[in-house]
Amino acid sequence: MSRTPVNVTVTGGAGQIGYALLFRIASGQLLGPDVPVNLRLLEITPALPAAQGTAMELNDGAFPLLGSIDITDDPNVAFDGANIALLVGARPRTKGMERGDLLEANGGIFKPQGKAINDHAADDIKVLVVGNPANTNALIAQAAAPDVPAERFTAMTRLDHNRALSQLSAKTGTPVSEIRRLTIWGNHSATQYPDIFHAEVAGKNAAATVNDETWLADEFIPTVAKRGAAIIEARGASSAASAASAAIDHVHTWVNGTAAGDWTSMGIPSDGSYGVPEGLISSFPVTCSGGSYEIVQGLEVNDFSRARIDASVQELAEERDAVRALGLI
Ligand SMILES: NC(=O)c1ccc[n+]([C@@H]2O[C@H](COP(=O)([O-])OP(=O)(O)OC[C@H]3O[C@@H](n4cnc5c(N)ncnc54)[C@H](O)[C@@H]3O)[C@@H](O)[C@H]2O)c1
Numbered sequence: 001m002s003r004t005p006v007n008v009t010v011t012g013g014a015g016q017i018g019y020a021l022l023f024r025i026a027s028g029q030l031l032g033p034d035v036p037v038n039l040r041l042l043e044i045t046p047a048l049p050a051a052q053g054t055a056m057e058l059n060d061g062a063f064p065l066l067g068s069i070d071i072t073d074d075p076n077v078a079f080d081g082a083n084i085a086l087l088v089g090a091r092p093r094t095k096g097m098e099r100g101d102l103l104e105a106n107g108g109i110f111k112p113q114g115k116a117i118n119d120h121a122a123d124d125i126k127v128l129v130v131g132n133p134a135n136t137n138a139l140i141a142q143a144a145a146p147d148v149p150a151e152r153f154t155a156m157t158r159l160d161h162n163r164a165l166s167q168l169s170a171k172t173g174t175p176v177s178e179i180r181r182l183t184i185w186g187n188h189s190a191t192q193y194p195d196i197f198h199a200e201v202a203g204k205n206a207a208a209t210v211n212d213e214t215w216l217a218d219e220f221i222p223t224v225a226k227r228g229a230a231i232i233e234a235r236g237a238s239s240a241a242s243a244a245s246a247a248i249d250h251v252h253t254w255v256n257g258t259a260a261g262d263w264t265s266m267g268i269p270s271d272g273s274y275g276v277p278e279g280l281i282s283s284f285p286v287t288c289s290g291g292s293y294e295i296v297q298g299l300e301v302n303d304f305s306r307a308r309i310d311a312s313v314q315e316l317a318e319e320r321d322a323v324r325a326l327g328l329i
């Protein structure tokens with residue numbers, strides 16, 4: 001194998017998403033079947049033994065593409081030379097915790113991680129934030145990394161995108177492979193807006209094919225937007241394998257590109273497109289090519305969509321204002 005290994009740092013490596021994610025990275029599904037990887041796992045000190053256990057299992061997988069595995073509780077070590085950073089570890093909301101408390105607790109995680117990325121990561125670093133609240137955690141990390149181009153910080157809405165694909169597939173009886181151009185707009189939260197007005201189902205407009213605004217407003221959108229809560233209710237724990245799968249999809253698409261004629265959804269720093277205030281990390285339709293992404297321009301936004309995009313963006317602006325008030329950005 002002649003290629004230089006890619007350094008992939010995963011935070012929260014001992015958690016449940018980490019357990020589903022790391023083996024797929026090691027097997028080549030993140031970057032490609034010919035790309036060797038070195039793994040760095042960042043965990044909190046008490047979780048280091050559990051991370052060691054996961055590393056033992058990774059070794060036992062005898063993955064041909066897997067070089068080294070390093071485990072640390074020091075962000076400066078974890079992000080040293082990192083090419084890809086998957087920020088999964090986060091402080092979950094616990095009983096009695098207000099939204100502001102959650103943002104503050106996560107600020108204590110994502111601000112130092114952003115600084116460590118700024119100071120130690122490789123020049124081509126690409127960051128995906130999975131840990132919730134993902135969009136605002138990405139904003140905190142990005143603000144702490146002024147020397148890294150802002151567009152390298154992204155938040156995961158690919159799970160929402162995949163959920164929307166699956167729901168539309170079930171409604172129309174069309175395989176997901178024949179659905180294109182779906183969009184998730186806004187925040188990875190219950191305010192997100194899954195948009196099918198520009199989507200295609202087997203080459204035909206999805207909204208026209210479905211032709212059922214009641215289903216769209218009362219079933220499709222709430223099912224996708226509240227799917228995370230429904231999984232927690234059913235499993236007693238938040239989504240893990242599907243979240244890991246979406247993280248793989250997000251980075252794979254970012255690095256290897258979108259298919260011709262299709263796009264994907266990524267939480268990215270807004271450039272002001274579609275009336276989303278510049279700098280907010282909001283989900284947009286994007287195409288990827290050559291390791292970069294671009295917002296799909298020129299889509300008509302009807303009144304139905306406008307109201308829903310604006311509501312989610314408003315929530316993002318409130319989260320930004322809250323972390324600004326806490327001095328986190
Ligand atoms: N964006 C999405 O679509 C999406 C989907 C599912 C879950 N999530 C979020 O992903 C996060 C992780 O979920 P999980 O199920 O793996 O949780 P988990 O509790 O099983 O694992 C989290 C891990 O992060 C570690 N951790 C905590 N603080 C850390 C720090 N400062 N540095 C490094 N590691 C740290 C913990 O020790 C733990 O091992 C949660 O915030 C969850 O809400 C996001």
Ligand SMILES: O=C(O)C[C@H](O)C(=O)O
Nearest residue numbers: 132227228229231238239
């Ligand atoms: O962890 C959560 O709160 C839910 C998660 O973000 C999900 O969408 O499954």
